[in-house]
Amino acid sequence: MAPTRRPIDHPCCEEAAPVHPVEACALVLFGALGDMTRRLLTPALYHLAQSGLVPTPFAFIGVDHLERTAHDWSEGLHAFLEALTNGNGEDGSEPGVDAAAWGKLAVAMVYVQGDFEDPALYRAIGEALQAQSQRFGGAVNAVFYLAVPDRFFCPIAHQLAAAGLTRDQKDGARSFWRRVVVEKPFGHDLPSAKTLDANLLSALREDQIFRIDHFLGKETVQSIMALRFANGLFEPIWNRDRIDHVQITAAETVGVETRGSFYEATGALRDMLPNHLFTLLSMVAMEPPVGFDANAIRDKKAEVLAAISSIAPKDVVRGQYDAGSVLGEAALPYRSEAKVAPDSNVETYVAMRLEIDNWRWAGVPFYLRTGKHLSTRLTEIAIRFKQAPHALFQNTSVSCLTPNWLVIHVAPKEGISLQFDVKEPGPEIRLAGVKMEFHYADWFERHANVGYETLLLDVMQGDQTLFMRADMVEQGWRIVQPVLDAWTQDRPQFPNYASGSEGPAAAADLLERQGGRSWRPLTELAGDSK
Numbered sequence: 001m002a003p004t005r006r007p008i009d010h011p012c013c014e015e016a017a018p019v020h021p022v023e024a025c026a027l028v029l030f031g032a033l034g035d036m037t038r039r040l041l042t043p044a045l046y047h048l049a050q051s052g053l054v055p056t057p058f059a060f061i062g063v064d065h066l067e068r069t070a071h072d073w074s075e076g077l078h079a080f081l082e083a084l085t086n087g088n089g090e091d092g093s094e095p096g097v098d099a100a101a102w103g104k105l106a107v108a109m110v111y112v113q114g115d116f117e118d119p120a121l122y123r124a125i126g127e128a129l130q131a132q133s134q135r136f137g138g139a140v141n142a143v144f145y146l147a148v149p150d151r152f153f154c155p156i157a158h159q160l161a162a163a164g165l166t167r168d169q170k171d172g173a174r175s176f177w178r179r180v181v182v183e184k185p186f187g188h189d190l191p192s193a194k195t196l197d198a199n200l201l202s203a204l205r206e207d208q209i210f211r212i213d214h215f216l217g218k219e220t221v222q223s224i225m226a227l228r229f230a231n232g233l234f235e236p237i238w239n240r241d242r243i244d245h246v247q248i249t250a251a252e253t254v255g256v257e258t259r260g261s262f263y264e265a266t267g268a269l270r271d272m273l274p275n276h277l278f279t280l281l282s283m284v285a286m287e288p289p290v291g292f293d294a295n296a297i298r299d300k301k302a303e304v305l306a307a308i309s310s311i312a313p314k315d316v317v318r319g320q321y322d323a324g325s326v327l328g329e330a331a332l333p334y335r336s337e338a339k340v341a342p343d344s345n346v347e348t349y350v351a352m353r354l355e356i357d358n359w360r361w362a363g364v365p366f367y368l369r370t371g372k373h374l375s376t377r378l379t380e381i382a383i384r385f386k387q388a389p390h391a392l393f394q395n396t397s398v399s400c401l402t403p404n405w406l407v408i409h410v411a412p413k414e415g416i417s418l419q420f421d422v423k424e425p426g427p428e429i430r431l432a433g434v435k436m437e438f439h440y441a442d443w444f445e446r447h448a449n450v451g452y453e454t455l456l457l458d459v460m461q462g463d464q465t466l467f468m469r470a471d472m473v474e475q476g477w478r479i480v481q482p483v484l485d486a487w488t489q490d491r492p493q494f495p496n497y498a499s500g501s502e503g504p505a506a507a508a509d510l511l512e513r514q515g516g517r518s519w520r521p522l523t524e525l526a527g528d529s530k
Helices: 035-050 070-085 099-106 119-131 150-162 190-205 225-229 262-287 293-306 451-461 469-487 505-512 522-529
Strands: 025-030 057-063 107-112 140-148 169-171 172-175 176-183 209-212 243-251 316-319 320-328 327-332 349-355 364-369 378-385 406-413 415-423 431-439 497-499
Touching: 025 119, 035 099, 035 451, 057 099, 057 119, 070 099, 070 107, 070 469, 107 119, 107 176, 107 262, 119 150, 119 505, 140 150, 140 451, 150 176, 190 469, 209 451, 225 262, 243 320, 262 293, 262 316, 262 364, 262 378, 262 469, 316 505, 316 522, 349 505, 364 505
Parallel strands: 025 057, 025 140, 057 107, 140 176, 176 209, 243 364, 320 497
Antiparallel strands: 169 172, 243 378, 316 349, 320 327, 349 364, 378 406, 406 415, 415 431
C-alpha cells in the first residue's frame, strides 16, 4: 500500500544508513514441521529474502521427529506461502510467491529427522552443518531456533552443548558464533522460571540465549523509545507531575479456538502478563538509557520491573467468558470449548493495578487488562494526563474539560493519537475535544510483516535489545506470584462476563475505587482501531 504522505525532510537529517547484511549463517530450526514454522517463521524468512536481508550463503536446516525429505518439507512450506500470497496482497505482499526470494531459501533447505532427546540426532545436525562448510568456506555460524514445546528447551540445549554444537568456533583468525532462540513460555511461575534459567545457563552463556517475544516485533512497540527520547515535546512531561495514570490494553475478539489444552494449563495471566504486557510497561516507564546498545536498554527495563512490588490479589480481577455474541457471531462459553473442563476455573480475562516505586512514577497507577472474546480487538498504551485547573472557565458554559490522552496504538492499526480541547467556533466559550492522529500506513510504505522479521534479523546480527534477559523474566514472575498462589486457594464465580462484552463488572470497580477513574471503553474505541 502506497503512503498518502511523506516524512518531513530536514536539512540536518542525513539519509538513514542501510541495513548491513548479516554474516553468512545457518538457521537450525527445531520443530520444522510445526504450526509456528509454517505460519510465522517461514513467511518471516521469505520476507527477509524479498528485502535482500537473508545472508549469503545461507543454510536452512529443519529438524523434527517425522520422516520427511528436504524436498517434501520445502514443497509443503512453498504450498503454504502460495496460499498466503495468492489473494489480493492484503498482507502487503504482491500476489503469488516471489520465485527469486523463495529460491534463496529453497536452495538452502536441508531436513534432519530424529528424536529431540537422542544424541544421534545431534551428531546428524553436526554432520549437516559440516556439509555446509564448503559453501561457507570454512566453519559455519549457526542459530538454533527452538520452535518446540517448552518441555524440550533444556533437553535440546544440553544435547547441543554435549555435542559441542554451541561452542563458538575458530577457523584460523576468524571466529564463528552459535546462538539459541527460545519461545515463551519462559516458565509457568517463579520457581519454574528460575529452574529454566538455571538449566539453560548451565549449558549456554546468557549472551547466546535469545528469549523471543513477538510483541516486540511490532513497529509501534519499537517506536516507543523514539517517541519518548527523540522528541523534546514528550520527555519533560513523562512523569508523576503531569501523568495521572496509564492504561495498557490487549483485547482479543477470538476465544481459545483450538488451544483448549494449552489454555487450561496456562490462562490469561500466565499467557500475557509477565511477558507481553510487562514488556510494554517497561518500555513506557524506563529511564533514558546511556546508549542504544542492548545492555544499556535492557538494564533500564529491568530496573522498572525491579521497582514494582509484588501485586496484592485484591488489586487483580479475573474473569471467564460465557456465551454471547462477538462481531455478530454467536459465541460459546469457555467451558464448552474443545478440550476445556466443564467446570474449569481458568481465567480468560485479567485486569490489574500496579505502581512503580521510583522517583519518576511514584503514585501513578498503571492499569493492565487482557482478555478473550471481548467486543473489540486492539492493543494500545493510553497515557492520561492530569486535568488542567477548571477555575478559568467557572463563569462560562464550560462544565467539564475533555481528558487529555496520548495513545500508542499497537494493533491492529499502528499509530499514535493525542486528544485535547479546543474552543468551538462562535461567540460563546464552548470547548470541544478533538484528536490529532498519526497512522504508519499514511506516512510509510507498507511491507509484508508477520512480526518476526526484525527479531530474526536481530538474532542473526547478535543484537539482544528486543529480547528478554533472565533477570527480567524472573522479575516478571516475582510480581505476579502472590496472585498465582492466592488463586489456588479459592474457587471463583465463573463465568462472569458475556462474550462480546467489555469484561467482568469488577474490572470497572478496580479503577473506580481509586479516584473515580474508568477504563477507556472498548466499544467506543472500535472505530479507532479499524
